[in-house]
Amino acid sequence: MMTSGARRPDTETMAARILMIDDDARLAGMVQDYLGGAGFRVTVAGTAGDGEMMLKREAFDALILDLMLPDADGLDFCRRLRQSSDVPILMLTARGEPMDRVVGLELGADDYLAKPFEPRELQARLRAILRRKGAGAAAADVMRFGRLEIDRGARIVRLDGEERPITSYQFALLLALAERAGRVLSRDALMDLLKGEKLEAFDRSVDVHISRIRAAIEDDPKKPRRILTLRGTGYVFAKDQDR
Amino acid sequence: MNRLYLQFYVTILVVLAVFVGAAVLLWRLADDDNRTPQYLDVAAELTGALLPDRDAPRQDQQRAIEILQRKLRFDIALYEPDGDMIAMAGKPPPRFNPKRARTGWQRGPGGPNFTLELPDGRWLVARQVRERPNPAFWIAAALGLVALAVAVAAYPVVRGLGRRLERLKAGVEQLGGGDLSARVKVEGRDEVAALAASFNRSAQRIEELVAAHRLLLANASHELRTPLARISVAASLLGEQADAKTRDSLKRDVAELDQLIEQILLASRLEAIPTLEQREPVDLLALAAEEASHYDLGDGEVEGQPVTVSGDRLLLRRLIRNLIENAHRYGGEGPITVRVTRDAGRAVLEVSDRGPGVPESERRRIFEPFYRLTGGSETGRGSGLGLALVLDIARRHGGDAVCLPAEGGGSRFRVDLPVA
Structure with a gap:
């Protein structure tokens, strides 16, 4: 289990101030505790009105916004806020319909998380939107699959916001798989895709590289959920890793 | 007709x-x-008797005919035995042929004629005057x-x-097809217009009810997921203080409840939408592998060949998940096998287990919502919607789902879909 990640604040989120607008005070309290342990400073507002007031009084680095608020629709609030501010917004919703996701992001939310959620994932996503804000436009080149981030620009892979060590050949292999997420790729097809890549000092088979990558990015490398093997056929990079 | x-x-x-x-x-x-009255016969005979002799001057004969015509209101013509006309009054009669003539009434183009051969051989032809030629x-x-x-x-x-x-x-069919905003134009004030107005009122009511129902479900989903979110966060907050087994079991329960809510929401959403909202190419084998990675298949595995179908990825994922979930729940401890193949232009997905199987009489019925196998245990109950959703999603994609016996015991659920 990766709970230790929550207790290890890293420098970029050290002083991150988060405003959480959610009418569920008990949930907000727990999130406050959890994110507090991870080095965030979380302020809670129970209504859209309170949230707006706090946003005027104080500068926040990011916003966690519930879709259903007692005094406003979270989507309207998000749209209104976007006209005056570019603070990163993470929408929380319990509706869970795929439409919400599109609408939320079109309205200017930076990310979206459905209730119930893993606090670990909330934290990972918060870090991601904070980092994107810091990095500016260059961050657009980051592929995200649930808690996993593949930064094509920096050729880095992160899990829960933490960099994972893999070699450059392994990164190329991971990228080749991730760019074709949700499709079965045979070993031959993978070799073809990696033809241009510089070989490692020891040329090992694709399978060995795959198991190295798994050791780096899977929660349990024995039961992989991100890179899957289909015996006799090839590999699949899982497209939906949200759950 | x-x-x-x-x-x-x-x-x-x-x-x-x-x-x-x-x-x-x-x-x-x-x-x-309305036969020609008898008095005409008599009138004609008397007329003949009243005419001047054959030797009388033509003027006398003509005058006598004219008098008769005026008094009797008959058109009258008098002919020599060889057919030459002697005198005539009123409208000219049709051509007269003495060879074919005989005494008595005859039908003619201008109405009935009365023809009479006088004792001295002359012919008298009388015709009743008619205002209209043929009524x-x-x-x-x-x-x-x-x-x-x-x-x-x-x-x-x-x-x-x-x-x-x-x-x-057309309006009724549109409504029946799922377009609840269907209304018809009310024209006139008759029974059809009343029917149209009544249809519109019913459609309005149905639309409101369905909207209220969906809002209720969305709210219920929100209300149910709010405490779930709390439990989920609380479980993580327990951290290392709690024993890992309890925490994992708690998280599994949260996930299970979350799935249940999603199934119910999905079932009600699908009811309202008759067709697919979106389509994209989906690699069925890859999707099956992805879904299966979240389950313990025992000694079983995902196998077969990549087949691309065109469909709603979320729905197809739900279909595969429900089948694996079903095998997991009711298939006992044995291995679960997931196979994707291509067969005669169809993509075939099969999920087999080594459980007790389904009796033949119930293999159709298990796809009905909330249907339970007779004699099935109370433990490990699902939402009762899982297989119903599988069938619904398969049909929505132009395919079908059936339950078959697996070779060597157990069940084999087979879904076929059209290949993209």
Whole structure:
């Protein structure tokens, strides 16, 4: 289990101030505790009105916004806020319909998380939107699959916001798989895709590289959920890793 | 003939034809009864007796004929035995041929003629004066005109009624097809208009009810997921203080409840939408592998060949997940095998388990919502919607789902879908 990640604040989120607008005070309290342990400073507002007031009084680095608020629709609030501010917004919703996701992001939310959620994932996503804000436009080149981030620009892979060590050949292999997420790729097809890549000092088979990558990015490398093997056929990079 | 307006119209035309036919028939019967009266016979004989002799001057004969014509109101002509006309009064008679003439009444083009051979060999032809040449023709013509007028006037009325009913039918079908915003135009103030108005009111009511129902479900989902979110966060907050087993079991329960809510929401959402909202190419084998990675398949595995289908990725994921979930729940401890193959232009997905299997009599019924196997245990119950959703999603994609026995015991759920 990766709970230790929550207790290890890293420098970029050290002083991150988060405003959480959610009418569920008990949930907000727990999130406050959890994110507090991870080095965030979380302020809670129970209504859209309170949230707006706090946003005027104080500068926040990011916003966690519930879709259903007692005094406003979270989507309207998000749209209104976007006209005056570019603070990163993470929408929380319990509706869970795929439409919400599109609408939320079109309205200017930076990310979206459905209730119930893993606090670990909330934290990972918060870090991601904070980092994107810091990095500016260059961050657009980051592929995200649930808690996993593949930064094509920096050729880095992160899990829960933490960099994972893999070699450059392994990164190329991971990228080749991730760019074709949700499709079965045979070993031959993978070799073809990696033809241009510089070989490692020891040329090992694709399978060995795959198991190295798994050791780096899977929660349990024995039961992989991100890179899957289909015996006799090839590999699949899982497209939906949200759950 | 299945168009209502045509039925109406043809009925009207048939009634008109019967009416005209009956009228003509009646007139004919009346005509037969109305034989030429006997007094004409007598009048003709007397006329003959009153004429001047054959040797009398032509002027005398002409005068006598004219007097008779005025008094009797007959058109009269007098001929020599060889057919030459001696005198004539009134309208000119048709050509007279003494060889074919005989005494008595005869039908002719201008009405009945009375022909009489006088004792001295002359011929007298008398014809009753008629105002109109042939009343039968005029009556038939008048009836025909009335029939035509009725036919022409009835057509737009009948066709209009048919059109309105057809529009109403289209509206009802649109509503039945799932478009709850379907309304029809209310035209006029008759029964059809009342029906249209009543349809609109019903449709309005249905739309409101469904909207309220969906809002209720969305709210219920929110209300149920709010405490779930708390439990989920609380479980993580327990951190290392709690024993890992308890924490994992708690998280599994949260996930299970979350799935249950999602199934119910999905089932109700699918009810409202008859077709697929979006389509994209989906690699079925890859999707099956992805879903299976979240389950323990025992010694089983995902196998087969990559097949691409065109469909809603979220729904297909739900279909595969429900099948694996079902095998997991009811298939005992044995291995679960997931196979994706291509068979005669169809993508075939099979999920097999080594459980007790499903009796043949129940293999269809298990796809009904909330159906439970008879004698099934109370433990490990799902939402009761899982397989119903599988079938719904398969059909929505132009495919089907069946339950078959697996070789060597257990169940084999087979879904076939059209290949993209």
